Amino acid sequence: QQQVKQSPQSLIVQKGGISIINCAYENTAFDYFPWYQQFPGKGPALLIAIRPDVSEKKEGRFTISFNKSAKQFSLHIMDSQPGDSATYFCAASNNNDMRFGAGTRLTVKP
């Protein structure tokens, strides 16, 4: 059962551009929404996370926008760099039952 839908599957952005990845969830009991970055052969690394009591969270070049009524959240990467090229996963969790999206492969071209 796919409880978290992520799009796009792949994304190509020019250096300095904005990368936007979207996720939608079904279970309204989810109370924690992290984004993970994964490089080939490595485990996922936490990038940024949000709880549903706020609509936006910014950390450096990374921003999560959260729309509780639409059950959607997105990751914005400002000033994208070639080093940001990786696979990004959104996730949604309730009481440590975490469900992941299928991932977005981001390529930032120099």
Add this chain to the structure above:
Amino acid sequence: DTGVSQNPRHKITKRGQNVTFRCDPISEHNRLYWYRQTLGQGPEFLTYFQNEAQLEKSRLLSDRFSAERPKGSFSTLEIQRTEQGDSAMYLCASSFGAGGATDTQYFGPGTRLTVL
């Protein structure tokens, strides 16, 4: 803090053999999770420990899979009679939390299993 470590990093085995993976969580993390990740997909939850107690198991965890966390420190995941469909990356994560609140999970580098 050395992060979550997993051993081995790679395992190649023949169908029908048993394999065991080890996860060492971040010290003092009381919660430990196992996930499976296949190519092009996000991690899928397998099981979860709070201290030494196994609190939740996914339906993905067939009878051939068993996980333990003796003394609430490291954990092992054993797969008996491996099948080719078991080929995947097995990820371990740990967190520190109390009560029912969701806490931040930190992942290890994973063990890549190939069943021939």
